[in-house]
Amino acid sequence: MLYIFDMGNVIIDIDFKRVLGVWSNLSGTPLAVLTERFSMGEAFKQHERGEISDEEFAQRTCDELGIALSFEQFSAGWQSVFVALRPDTIAVMQSLREQGHRVVVLSNTNNLHLDHWPTHYPEVAQSADTVYLSQEMGVRKPEADIFHRVLEKEGFTADQAVFFDDIAENIAAAEVLGIKGVVVKDHKTIPEFFS
Known part of the structure; x- marks a missing residue:
């Protein structure tokens, strides 16, 4: 088999709330706001297919969330998904x-x-x-x-x-x-x- x-x-x-929590702390944006704005939309799917770079994904996600993070800050949050x-x-x-x-x-x-x-x-x-x-x-x-x-x-x-x-x-x-x-x-x- x-x-x-x-x-x-x-x-x-994994827990996506942890990701948003890190981004909330780093950006000063309330967690409730990020939770409401975050979606596994087109950029997310393109990134999972390898169609866009990590940097483009980070930028598009930050734009969607209305936050400004460095790529390093974005990555720190992104990796915190693993429990x-x-x-x-x-x-x-x-x-x-x-x-x-x-x-x-x-x-x-x-x-x-x-x-x-x-x-x-x-x-x-x-x-x-x-x-x-x-x-x-x-x-x-x-x-x-x-x-x-x-x-x-x-x-x-x-x-x-x-x-x-x-x-x-x-x-x-x-x-x-x-x-x-x-x-x-x-x-x-x-x-x-x-x-």
């Missing part, structure tokens, strides 16, 4: 590999985060056979092409794959293609699925 794991809130806990590794998920991934299954990570991510998580959470890459990243593939979930490409590269059919993601829209997109999807609601979802 092919087991496909999302990264954020599946393998690593902690989920050891139970890592243990499941390692166990699946030991049983002879193929285990991959499929993440909507961006170049800026590549400066952070591989260093701080090396267990992610160590527990997977391959890591597929949206900005390297030029396509992002829930676009069907990203799933087709992973299946093709791995040599599995859709009915031989199970996909874990915390976003229902991504799961629905995978299920349309015939991949079994599991919405990850909390730390217990994955261990309970395999128990």
Whole structure:
């Protein structure tokens, strides 16, 4: 079997409120204002596909939020999204590999985060056979092409794959293609699925 794991809130806990909190402190803009203005809009999606640079993404996001931050300040906030590794998920991934299954990570991510998580959470890459990243593939979930490409590269059919993601829209997109999807609601979802 092919087991496909999302990264954020599946393998690593993430929290966008932390990002906005750092930007609020650095810009002097109230957190409530930034929370209201922040959206995962077109610039966000383009950045995750690798279509725009980190600097352009930072500038466009600051413009949308109405704040002035240096690139370094923006980056400091952006990296604070990561909270902690989920050891139970890592243990499941390692166990699946030991049983002879193929285990991959499929993440909507961006170049800026590549400066952070591989260093701080090396267990992610160590527990997977391959890591597929949206900005390297030029396509992002829930676009069907990203799933087709992973299946093709791995040599599995859709009915031989199970996909874990915390976003229902991504799961629905995978299920349309015939991949079994599991919405990850909390730390217990994955261990309970395999128990």
